[in-house]
Amino acid sequence: MQFPESWLRNLVNPALDTAQLAHAVTMAGLEVEALAPVAPPFSNVLVAEILSAEKHPDADRLRVCQVDVGEAHPVTIVCGAPNAAAGLKVPCARPGAKLPGIEIKVAKVRGVESFGMLCSTRELGLEGAAEGLMVLAADAPVGADFRSWLNLDDTLITLKLTPNRADCLSMQGLAREVGAITGAPTRLPQISDAPVQIQDSLPVQVVASEACPLYLGRVVRGINAQAPTPLWMAERLERSGIRPLLAPVDITNYVLLELGQPMHAFSLPRLDGGIEVRLARTGEKLALLNGQTAELAPDMLVIADASGPVALAGIMGGLPTSVEAETTDVFLEAAFFAPAAIAGRARRLGLSTDSSHRFERGVDFGASRQAMERATELLLDICGGQAGPITEALAALPSRAPITLRLARLKRVVGIEMDADQVERGLLALGAQVERQADQFVVTPPSFRFDLTIEEDLIEEAVRLYGYDNIPAQPPAAPSRMLPQDETVLADDVIRQKMVDLDYQEVITYSFVDPAWESALDADARPLVLANPIASQLSAMRTTLWGGMLETLRHNLNRQQERVRIFEMGRVYASLAEQPMKLGGLAYGDVQPEQWGAAARRTDFFDIKGDLERLFGHALDTRRGTHPALHPGQSAELWIDGKAVGWLGTLHPRLVQTFDLPGAPVLFEIDSAVLARRSVPRHASLSRFPLVRRDLAFVLDVNTPAGVLLSALREAALPQVQSIEVFDDYRGKGVPENQKSLAIRVVMQDTQRTLTDQEVDDAVQKLVDTALNQCNASLRT
Template structure:
């Protein structure tokens, strides 16, 4: 909301010496957040004066253009008192007119310096200004012609043009619709400085009668009040007064015509949207109802719209002539030939206005106010103000008859304990302060015992419960007076075991070179398709949101991979090609079952209600996702670099499991989005906890990540449940190690992990470590075979191994591999 300070002062008696910064700060403290201070005159310096055109001689030029050689009276502003000679290319003025002149030495917006210079055979000493040259608008077709009473030649033109008037722009919260008007802003200013407030809607209005234009409202809930007044004999060519056009411009709207500008002015002043019809185009009585199936309307913006049965519409005998409270229809639009104006000031249901505006994608100043809630008691006053301005500046007369259909909704009453503001805010607020401040915002207050009942003013539909009243009291007392009290730290034992383990996971991955990211937990069908998930995959069973942030991602995610892959794509697109990322986040796994009701907030729910609430909440397990691409170690003078492969994703999972003290096993698997031949299933105990491997090429293409990107995702809740609360540090033996190497030939399809497991089980307690150091698939291994070479290390914790003990353990390990895996030992 843009509010010129001069307009605010029209409605509240602020101190003469009050500076704009203090005013803006005070209004911000009351909740009208300052967005900007605009001083249009700050970009203009030097002499800018009122001038009277004395002579105007047209001079055609060789280029086909005609310029005017003018002499302009600027009195003593030029230091000589002689008429100023100025060349001007505009033609919309005549001798005797008052114009705006910038003299040599002046600077216009854009740092445009004015000097006396020779042009078109004359020395032009200054410029006669247009609106665009002064930064007052986009009109550059002609210069500004001032009213005859604007001032005397030589006087400063800034006050005449409003260039000395500061405009305060506020960011208005959606629930503070009353502040989308000068009436509302001025009321807040009066509140801030305890100054007298002059309500622009306090005026004598004629009583309703049966002589006005007939109106029939079929939906009183959607349109509780409808007021109609008519002006005839209106001059459609009458210009908008400069002061009115200037204020509309300062408020951020564009002057169009007198009839339209007046309705916009009254809307900005009072907050009540007004609509004007060409009365000669309205056929019969006006009606208000819901649209019917199949009906259409061409609105003022020229768009043919299919209407919904939920839309409130305005009709006459010809059909629909407007979307009530949102936008009028093209057929009854006021034009350059309109001489009879039918003024509509109606109150509309805010919810209907919001839904209609969103349904038809219409954003307008009127709709913005109607959908937030407007004072329903000022329709007669607003209509009367419009009629007054139309007849004063556009001629014509007010036709007899005032149509008023319906009555405003009953005011809201709210009851609260008198001491509630003090208890909620922690400030020392007594009963008298509470009553005084509530009355200051327009409430009628009655105190009975320890309770207070406030009748809410009609312009505050946002005040509906006791805590809204608390907020009103607190903002006037001042949030700066809320005491800063540091709550006492509760006694405890620090982090829980689960919290410690989660941090251990993060530290482990960070130590391995991974960087943590945080992604939005939302997905859409496009993400799940990009992962290549089959139609019956359980990860496609998602929880959809009623009000998503994005229509393309309307559901809670069931996997952390989409967010990680988008992060990879974003980073690689910006030149970062070697990436190792991880994310710890919950996923949402909806389950079938009944929902629950919204629980009240004024008392503690029962245990049964809490149980039902918990049962309705979907499962949200904690998942760990890792993604890597590019080089894991760079090339250099030391040799070739190494590109990440599927084993790196698996290694990250193994490191996390080792840090938690959980033993995991891996086995081949096939699961989207991984490559079928390069995917491993991670097993802990009897549970499959996740998958790791190289992503499918189609997935890489769909997400725009490099080919052969690797990833892993595990259910961290399962790992944490299996992890001991404390990991026992390993005991190291100072006795010598015995080294044994074995090479085993197995079928090419045999997983190396199965062979390793057999060797480990067969070797017994003396085995300290086992490591696969070579895989050979050449001719000597045989067709369909591969050779796996393992390094086995044996050591006893309390003694040096005797001769033959290591060999015996090695032979036992080989025997187990032969038995389980069909292995053949190579010589």
């Protein structure tokens, strides 16, 4: 909402300058988004009257003007404006005046001395038509300071209001708020009932009473719609962002800004019969004031007469019944429309109006009659005419239930003792009814405060008026204790740092993805579909991190980045209940940046496997597997402690084409919970007894991964076995076809005594039996 500071100070004038006032209002929750001067700085510009304008003797387009600037004698000014003529009152910059980008001096123009410059709006830096001189009102005082006469030292204040503060979408509401914040007295408009001089009226029937609990109408006859809008009203409208049009229309717009009540004026002769407030019927259309023809939906509230809709309730009037310069009889409308009946309708029609903006948030139903009287008063004063009685259709208005504010609760929430009298004065200043009962207040919110419904709302109001800046910062009263930290769990930041140390860069991609990505990466994926997506290409929740990373890769390749190594830690969404945290990575391009010390080589499966083993701190158990997004011959499933925890492999050639990539990147995705687990180092003395080594060669199927055999042996190993490792993989003479020989080194040692031959044999035999039973492996002889 934009308004001139002078209008606000006319209603409430605290002892604060502009910056201090803006700060006070912002700290009270009404954010001041911008402060802007009404006009750029300029000086020594006076109101002048052109007495004569003669053609320049040596120039066809110049005129030599005699100008009255309020001094003893007229001054001569050479002017090139096409509209310079005797009798006009215009702004005149005298010698020494400083205008935006120019300083005025006495000068000779084609041999004629000129003592100033007659100004256009462009030369003064003002808005409006720039062709020719700026023509002032006939009653402009000659010799007066132009800047002071038009109040150009005013400031435009723009507020960024939250949706719950619709009461501050009017000057009356803002004045009330500033008065409550600063304690300054307010001078709200004093409105009296307009005299009823005729008994003409229109019948009003409200069919949709829930959507329109209150409707007021009044006939005014014999107005002069062409009467000029007063300068003070036009100035306030313009500086509030509304262009003056026609006096009756300007008056309804002025009441909207002053009291926050949207109104509408119909041309009475163009109405057919009485007024009916109802929902639109299927197929009805309405030509709106902006020239748009709206196709009305059955849930849209309309103002209709016998011929059909004449206005879209709470949004915009209709063009056929609009007030024009020839109009002499009007029907004024003021109503309270339920916010739910207006919300969203304007947006569906591509509209955004001052009326809908207010009705959607809630208009003061207690001030509708006051607004009608104010508009009638202004209309009679400016346009003349005679007013009829107010026709009222009233149903059940919203109730304002009393709220109890406990002072003890207020102290507990705020943390300080607040003066009860000060709290009461603040609530009264906001327009509430306050009844004090012992240590609590019973507060009935005013009709314009739809946001006050519970005790917490009143606590917020009390603190807001007290001033957030005035609440001292206090240390917490609760004892501070260090929370235990599990050393067996790595923090996510530690994992991220390890990935950075491995030459990867972190990316953060959207959790919302294109469903086509999910289908391409896994045809069996069933992503969660959003009911209200922010964009059609972001309408599903990701089931893998790879889609976002592949899009990131393509984005970088399009910008000539030939080497990309990225990772992301984030959640994937298999279902509403299952949302695990994953670590995903992608590598594309050369293993190392281009350099002289090593030949260029493309990153492959084993490079990334090595990165993961450095990340885990030990060799990984990789097993052959098939993933729909990975190359069937260059992919593997990752296993930890006998459980599958992720995938590693090269992107499938089909997806290389789908994502329009010049080559295949290597990808991995693992459960970050597995990475976060670690064992805590434990002290153990070095054994003084000899270790025993036994080498075992097992023959097993060539397709059985070594990791499967190692996992089985390690799980079955007796306590004295210190390590089990593969040191040879043999295939050839002496080993049957489709089988391989894995040589296993077994190291045994005890810290208390020397192992006996029987203990060593028992440990070895158990390993051999395990290999036979679980992996179908035989001891090679």
